[in-house]
Amino acid sequence: MRFTTASSPTRVPFAENRLLKAFAVAFVLIWAWTFIGTTDRANWITENVLTVLFVGGLALTHRRFRFSDLSYTLMFVYILLHVYGAMYTYAENPLGHWLQGLFGSARNHYDRIVHFSFGFLLAYPMRDYFKNHFQWPAWVCWVLPVEITMSFSAAYELIEWAVADVFFPAQGHAYLGTQGDIWDAQKDMALAFSGAVLAMVLWSTAKRVMRR
Numbered sequence: 001m002r003f004t005t006a007s008s009p010t011r012v013p014f015a016e017n018r019l020l021k022a023f024a025v026a027f028v029l030i031w032a033w034t035f036i037g038t039t040d041r042a043n044w045i046t047e048n049v050l051t052v053l054f055v056g057g058l059a060l061t062h063r064r065f066r067f068s069d070l071s072y073t074l075m076f077v078y079i080l081l082h083v084y085g086a087m088y089t090y091a092e093n094p095l096g097h098w099l100q101g102l103f104g105s106a107r108n109h110y111d112r113i114v115h116f117s118f119g120f121l122l123a124y125p126m127r128d129y130f131k132n133h134f135q136w137p138a139w140v141c142w143v144l145p146v147e148i149t150m151s152f153s154a155a156y157e158l159i160e161w162a163v164a165d166v167f168f169p170a171q172g173h174a175y176l177g178t179q180g181d182i183w184d185a186q187k188d189m190a191l192a193f194s195g196a197v198l199a200m201v202l203w204s205t206a207k208r209v210m211r212r
Helices: 018-037 041-047 049-060 069-088 094-103 110-134 138-167 169-176 184-211
Strands: none
Touching: 018 041, 018 069, 041 049, 041 069, 049 069, 069 110, 094 110, 110 138, 110 184, 138 184
């Protein structure tokens, strides 16, 4: 089976795509494991609302549009980072604590890793969608993912505020995970934006190198 990218002319349907089937099985097992092992079930449910919407959206629209194997791989990695963060709450994530001790940081930076990954890992799938579904000009497909990443990051920070302060104030502190940083939202948006810019620069550079 050929590993497809955004530039591949054909896409393999789910019934014939062993890689995508493996991702689906692995996700369900890991997702169940995070639910069973979570230290804060209410926070897990709150964090995973977007997970359900994201994965459900991919499943419902698969017949109309199939992403490339590379795009599905990047999205798979991102969603695993998110559900692992939701398992412990982002501020108490063990991997973040390990990195905190390793680098002598004053805070758990796991949430910052995921925000950066939002831009770095999802910008390419967005390019894939714009290029192969809408068939927009190449420059639009390179620039628009960066702009959308910034917009989505800002929208997510507003959703976080609404969930934490209006709808579920009891879970607010754990859900936000600001860890006392008054500029947490701005830094999260900056990291997502930087991740998207870096991804587009790397992929465009790699494409030029492969052409040569």
